[in-house]
Amino acid sequence: MEKDLIRKDVLKKRDELSVYKIEVKSREIFEELVTRPEYIEASNILTYASVRNEVKTDEIILDALALGKRVFCPKVTDKKNGIMKFVRIYEPENLVPGDYGLMEPEIRDDSEIFDPDFYADESNVRRIDGENAGKTMVIVPGVAFDEKGNRIGYKGGFYDRFLSKVSYADTVALCYKIQIVDEIIPSEYDIPVKSIIHEK
Numbered sequence: 001m002e003k004d005l006i007r008k009d010v011l012k013k014r015d016e017l018s019v020y021k022i023e024v025k026s027r028e029i030f031e032e033l034v035t036r037p038e039y040i041e042a043s044n045i046l047t048y049a050s051v052r053n054e055v056k057t058d059e060i061i062l063d064a065l066a067l068g069k070r071v072f073c074p075k076v077t078d079k080k081n082g083i084m085k086f087v088r089i090y091e092p093e094n095l096v097p098g099d100y101g102l103m104e105p106e107i108r109d110d111s112e113i114f115d116p117d118f119y120a121d122e123s124n125v126r127r128i129d130g131e132n133a134g135k136t137m138v139i140v141p142g143v144a145f146d147e148k149g150n151r152i153g154y155k156g157g158f159y160d161r162f163l164s165k166v167s168y169a170d171t172v173a174l175c176y177k178i179q180i181v182d183e184i185i186p187s188e189y190d191i192p193v194k195s196i197i198h199e200k
Contacts, residue, residue, distance in 0.1 A: 006144050006152055010179050011143055013178045013179075014143075014178065017178075022055075025176055025198075025199040030056075030060060032197050033172070039137055039172075041135050042069060042136060044069065044136040045064040045069050045071050045072070045137050046073075046138040047060060047139040049061070049092075051101060051102055051103065052101075057139065061092055065090070070088055071088065071090075073086065073087060073095060073103075073105050074087075074102075074158070075105050075106070076104065079099060082157040083158070086114035087105035087112070087113055088112035089105050100154075112128065119133045119166070120166075122134055135170070138163065138169045139172055140159055140172065140173050140193050141154070142159075142193075143179065144179050145175055145181070145193070146180065146184045147196070148192060149192035149193045150183075150185075150186045151184065151192065159191075163191040172193060172196070174197050177199060179198070
């Protein structure tokens with residue numbers, strides 16, 4: 001099945017989920033994520049702010065902040081070329097409505113932007129607070145996934161472009177079982193995620 005057809009089919013199924021099911025499934029996925037060594041050991045959590053019927057990330061953001069992790073959320077900086085930057089947030093209120101109806105951080109003069117090159121070396125000492133760069137986890141959105149980690153996104157290639165710069169990071173997709181399909185044929189530019197978490 002072509003990617004556009006898979007995208008349309010899976011989005012239809014996801015849109016039909018009730019608020020209750022989204023809450024229950026999201027909670028189960030959250031509880032699994034926070035027990036993973038990749039999450040526990042990560043100093044940096046790069047995550048989108050969920051919208052519509054996506055697996056909810058609100059609780060993940062709050063948990064990571066409470067644990068003292070550095071939390072970065074994406075900000076679209078160049079729609080035409082599919083470029084986004086991850087900006088550090090210190091509380092959920094740092095997110096405001098942005099492009100595509102997404103909640104995004106604002107970029108200010110004093111904003112801390114995630115530098116893929118700097119964080120490639122976990123032993124790098126950051127100038128801001130003197131801490132080591134540490135391990136990085138990227139929580140990747142998507143419409144559909146297969147068991148090999150191949151994904152179909154929302155078009156635009158934003159995440160594939162970014163993931164190509166952070167091959168050292170643990171990448172995880174959060175989704176519902178209805179978003180898992182038999183096979184996705186990746187293009188040469190598609191970058192699979194390293195793990196997938198869905199409800200049992």
